Amino acid sequence: MKGFEKVYRGFSGSKKSERLGVSRPEVPPIYATSVFSFDRLEDMDRVFEGKSHGFIYSRIDNPTNKLLEDVLAELELSEQALVFSSGMAAISHSLMAALKPGDHVVVSDVIYGGSYALFKDILGSWDVEVDFVDIFDVEAVKRSIRQNTKVIYCETISNPMMEVADIPSLSSLAKENGILLFVDNTFASPVLCNPVMLGANVVIHSLTKYINGHSDVTGGMVAGEKTFMEKLLKIRTIIGGCMSPFDAWLTLRGIKTLHARMKVHSENAMALARLLENHPKVGKVYYPGLERQKTYGIARKVLEGGFGGMLSFELLADEAELNNFLENLELIELVPSLASVSTILSIPAKTSHRAVPEDVRLSKGISNSLIRLSVGIEPLEVIWKDISNSLDKLS
Numbered sequence: 001m002k003g004f005e006k007v008y009r010g011f012s013g014s015k016k017s018e019r020l021g022v023s024r025p026e027v028p029p030i031y032a033t034s035v036f037s038f039d040r041l042e043d044m045d046r047v048f049e050g051k052s053h054g055f056i057y058s059r060i061d062n063p064t065n066k067l068l069e070d071v072l073a074e075l076e077l078s079e080q081a082l083v084f085s086s087g088m089a090a091i092s093h094s095l096m097a098a099l100k101p102g103d104h105v106v107v108s109d110v111i112y113g114g115s116y117a118l119f120k121d122i123l124g125s126w127d128v129e130v131d132f133v134d135i136f137d138v139e140a141v142k143r144s145i146r147q148n149t150k151v152i153y154c155e156t157i158s159n160p161m162m163e164v165a166d167i168p169s170l171s172s173l174a175k176e177n178g179i180l181l182f183v184d185n186t187f188a189s190p191v192l193c194n195p196v197m198l199g200a201n202v203v204i205h206s207l208t209k210y211i212n213g214h215s216d217v218t219g220g221m222v223a224g225e226k227t228f229m230e231k232l233l234k235i236r237t238i239i240g241g242c243m244s245p246f247d248a249w250l251t252l253r254g255i256k257t258l259h260a261r262m263k264v265h266s267e268n269a270m271a272l273a274r275l276l277e278n279h280p281k282v283g284k285v286y287y288p289g290l291e292r293q294k295t296y297g298i299a300r301k302v303l304e305g306g307f308g309g310m311l312s313f314e315l316l317a318d319e320a321e322l323n324n325f326l327e328n329l330e331l332i333e334l335v336p337s338l339a340s341v342s343t344i345l346s347i348p349a350k351t352s353h354r355a356v357p358e359d360v361r362l363s364k365g366i367s368n369s370l371i372r373l374s375v376g377i378e379p380l381e382v383i384w385k386d387i388s389n390s391l392d393k394l395s
């Protein structure tokens, strides 16, 4: 499996750990230190100048974080990766590395709420022009490109309609015009998609989601080409959105099961999508692996080994019934996040897409009774029993 070999053998294992006499710890330790000491002034000087290997200060670099970065670069098949305090820190630092006042960006009009707010409310005040476009209409993306366009920004799988972006076509378009293609690959994970292999320049993850996978870490990651990453490291050092070494260590632990988790997330979600489609209280179901999904053909090209753990469905119910459905669930909780080992659900109209004007929201199919399910890795029967019991209790 691409990238994964080293996760087990070279990185997470003992080979890179410090010797303790004639042995080494099987699991690398957490370097819970904010700063490092030197025997000689000259040594410190050499580390500052990049002439000797060493660490100075954990805002700049830390051995535990560095280990995670090496693993992530490997998983995303890219030259280098850097970790951040959150997914949003990863996105904002990487945009700072790519943009200056007067530049223009073309952004998918269906992106994560935090990213939407960043483009809409923050970049405007930095004098960066933003065009939100239908990213699934490559011709529309092409028409929106201008002389000063520097970045095209999209997500591999859109939230909550689960459409898949045509990364190969977008990357050709970006290359022809000397533009950087940024892909937020959070929903797919590096197991199902490696955007760099499809021509993307910059790949972003919220480590908070699948990569750590246990809802106990907040973190982010950016991977890409060395020259861009060097610029980004300088920005992270100055702006300071660095990750805690403890969170980096937990994420390294989470990654050991990433491959196995994504397989079960995908299998469970595919089966649930079919079960839901056939339930009389359920309207449309949105999942990248369903043939009647608009971008099914693209999903087959862009995703590999499964269609992920995220699906949405329309409950054929009014608001009172929607509440009954939620209350009748015994295991599945209403949680405004995703990608944990446990199945959780959210109502996009009330959570991630709260800030989107109602007419825009409805035009995208995000109705008040659309339910987004982050399918966990429990036995399928356990998840379906909870959902079907609750659906069957509706009149």
Ligand SMILES: *Cc1c(COP(=O)(O)O)cnc(C)c1O
Pocket: 086, 087, 088, 089, 112, 114, 115, 155, 184, 186, 187, 206, 207, 208, 209, 218, 219, 220
């Ligand atoms: C959660 C999420 C983010 C933001 O990540 P945080 O770790 O919460 O800052 C960005 N993009 C996508 C697609 C997400 O799901």
